[in-house]
Amino acid sequence: MFHPLRAALRPAIRTFATAVFVAALAAPAAAETGVGGIGSIEIGPRPFHLVDQMKDGPLKDELARCEGPFAAKAFSISHRGAPLQFPEHTREGYLAAARMGAGVIECDVAFTKDRELVCRHAQCDLATTTDILARPELAAKCSEGFTPADPASGRKARAKCCTSDLTLAEFKSLKPKMDAANPDATTVADYMNATPRWRTDLYVDRATLMSHKEYIALVKSLGLKFTPELKAPEVAMPFDGDYTQDAYAQQMIDEYKAAGVAPSDVYAQSFQLRDVLYWLKAEPAFGAQAVFLDDRDETGKGFDNMKPETWTPSMQELADQGVKILAPPLWMLVTAQDGKIVPSRYAEEAKKAGLGLIAWSLERSGPLKDGGGYYYQSVKPVIDRDGDTLTLLDVLARDIGVIGVFSDWPATTTFYANCMKLD
Structure with missing residues (x-):
């Protein structure tokens, strides 16, 4: 249980945190200095609001006792910046994510007519x-x-x-x-x-679009890690006659090499297994922690997160091909049992095969009072409030052992990672 004096002071604490956060957002680019290149981390009021909305119990009590200062955490992965409030993949969204303590920032990578x-x-x-x-x-x-x-x-x-x-x-x-x-x-x-x-x-009105090179320069200046996702082309490949999928995959990696970024700081991602296998062969230093994004539930082939016979390839087959990290949507990793959120068979088999797990994407569903939609579909019967965001996050981290979670508002994952002393 938390102390009544702390409860009484919490509104004032949140107001102060919000003021500091807004001031940080307004700071000029020259202020991007300090530890990690961003200065102090400010999580604002939202994580505390989510704690207040949780069902009563030990987890709520534990999180209610959690206080700063907060530090950036690699567990906290920025999904497209901070798109709960900022236009996605913009400089301003990336800076907001960094100031909320995201240790890893995402850029979904597409190409232009002139192959930039x-x-x-x-x-x-x-x-x-x-x-x-x-x-x-x-x-x-x-x-x-x-x-x-x-x-x-x-x-x-x-x-x-x-x-x-x-x-x-x-x-x-x-x-x-x-x-x-x-x-x-x-x-x-x-x-x-x-x-x-x-x-x-x-x-x-203040948001700025970013090239991949500009994103690399910004995230590098902040001392954070990168997770670029090679997007599946929506035009015929080879594009414009000779721009192949492999050339596209290689160009993305080449821009990190040209910028002097260490492979260990880059988590290259793709929904296409062929891209991950390409990096494993052509760029093994980057391929070693490449992430296979799993959207097999959207293929119409009868995917069931509790039935291994519906997974093609299997977890062991992925591991045997060299895949080290698998990233499915939140719902694939969990199921509902006896009124609680518990690990799914999918999560258990992935861990058994030695695959690291990353989940996407927290706080993308809007208010959870109606069950949370797509991202919570496997646990809809036990979801009825925004505080369930933290309940799910706790199962992902503590019971499943995911190495990171994407969020549209990284302050939440930063808060949880600090409270639980995660990396």
């Missing part, structure tokens, strides 16, 4: 993550221009604008926005104006 690498969640997401549709000269270059919704036929609004439609200079001229689109829109303005209520547009 940039940070974008998907190669063809520019219509939902930038202002490209409001820029006629650039919208004209989209693979598919804006098509309005047609209620009579049931057609949904859509557009397809890819990084490979633009040069790096054109890409950099775009302004980012929160990732969202209104499928029922009949105008471009309505299509773009779709940010969920539980996110915010407060920081959109």
Whole structure:
């Protein structure tokens, strides 16, 4: 149990932490100094709010007693920056994640028309993550221009604008926005104006898109680690005649080598096993900790996280091919049993095969009062409040032994890792 005086003071403590955090965000780039290149770590009020929302019990009591100072932790992985509030893959989002103690920062890597690498969640997401549709000269270059919704036929609004439609200079001229689109829109303005209520547009005007090289320079200056994800191309490969998948995979690694980044600081990722196997063969120093992102639940082949016969390849087959780290969505690693969240068969078999585990992505589901959606689907019967975020995180860390967790708001994973004295 926590002391009543501490409980009484907590609102004032949180207000002070919030003020410090906001001040840190407003600090100029020249202030990116100190331990880890970022100065002191400030987690703000959200982790404490989540503790307050937890079900009563020993874990809530333990976390309620946890106090700073807090340090950056490799367990805390920034998912696309800090997209709970900041446009994803922007300089400002990366800095927010670093100031919240993320020890590892992610850049999803796509390529432009002139074969430069940039940070974008998907190669063809520019219509939902930038202002490209409001820029006629650039919208004209989209693979598919804006098509309005047609209620009579049931057609949904859509557009397809890819990084490979633009040069790096054109890409950099775009302004980012929160990732969202209104499928029922009949105008471009309505299509773009779709940010969920539980996110915010407060920081959109100040956000800056990043090339992969710029991301490397920033994260290196902060003294943090990298997790670049090679995105599956949405255009035919080889691109433009001779740009192959292997050339794309190699270019990403080459940019770390050119920047003098140690392979041990880079966790290269891909949903395509072929990329991980390529790095293991062509760049073994980087391949040694490459991450195979597992989305086999989305292939329509009957994946079940409790039935090994539905996993192809098996855990042991992955290990035998040299894969060291496996990263599935949160729900694959857990199941509900006797009213509690417990490790799934998938998690148990992965550990048995000697695979390290990373989970994605915490705090991406919005409010959890209705069960948490996709990321919590295997434990929906026992999820009914935002505090269950920390309950799930505890099972992932303590019972399963994951080596890291992606979060859309890294303060939460930083808080937990410090409280539990994780790396």
